[in-house]
Amino acid sequence: MKAKRIILTLIAAIAAVNMSLFAQSGYQVGDNARDFRLKSVGGKMISMADQAEVKGYLLIFSCNTCPYVVAYEDRMIALHNTYAPKGFPVIAINPNDAARSAGDSFENMKIRAKSKNFPFPYVHDETQAVAKAYGATNTPQVYLVVKEGSDFVVNYIGAIDNNYRDASDVTKRYVEEALEAILAGEAIKEANTKAIGCTINGGNHNRLC
């Protein structure tokens, strides 16, 4: 009986370790991304499955408080306006814990969305469950997912482009290039990019390598 309990405890411990490792690594390009049901600043609950006619989504982990995000807001709007009609609308996801970052409260998200007149849903990942499942680490970070049947397959993870400071100095438009490749039925040249960004508050990512 005692031995059984020890074995069960061990199994639980191993499972917990595996889960935490999995949660830290998140999705890679090629993985199926899980859907979510998150509250938008408009009041509605938003899921990827809601829009039957889309080809996919530009999921952008975003927030109110990060200067990099602020620098990219107009480009996020432009991406939505260009690619939503082509089947790839933006959903902006704020995974910051409002308890740690008051500027990221749902009320402040509403204010930000209104003042920038976001044409896309801006949803709150209050528990950071979506950010953790995806492995999002910093904002802004894009997960480009393509719909395949009822699945959403990750095709690109990374930055919007290679110059947050000045849109006119951009030389590599990662997200646009990925979208154009998908729309043309070609392979994406750069499917993973990195950028300096704001750590997602409340995410327990703390890694030693």
Add this chain to the structure above:
Amino acid sequence: MFILFHIVFLLGVAVSAVPSAIAPPVKVISFAEFEQLVENPSDKIRVYNFWATWCAPCVKEMPVFEKVSAEDGTVALIFISMDDGRRPERVSAFMERKGIKSDVYLLDDVDYNSWINKVSEKWSGAIPATLFVTPNGKRLFHEGEMDEQELKAIISRLK
């Protein structure tokens, strides 16, 4: 005469106030210069802390890094700012205000994807992040905020 004395006195106050109001400029460097910095031989464990003035967890951990490096002669602390390279004076003023004494460089290269993996393949790009380099060139990378205990534990592991 009295008025003249006052003018001289006021001028003196103004001049003496200048050095504390304008901190020495933070040196703006390219990624190549950063790599050079890392590759320069040193007999100390170098701790390169990537941060920015607007990054709350970064600012929070800075005094801890300052304290640990001040107490441990085998450690050299270098802050690498990710702030706007067009405005290094903002970083200088910040260091002055916080009383930070360690070396500070502003790494001005916004083409992040071109160099993040060269610092560490394991770096997502989130800050704070810290690169440790031992005298014999061994590297260790840490992403995320650290407290005093964690920082000391890593340093002692590298000794």
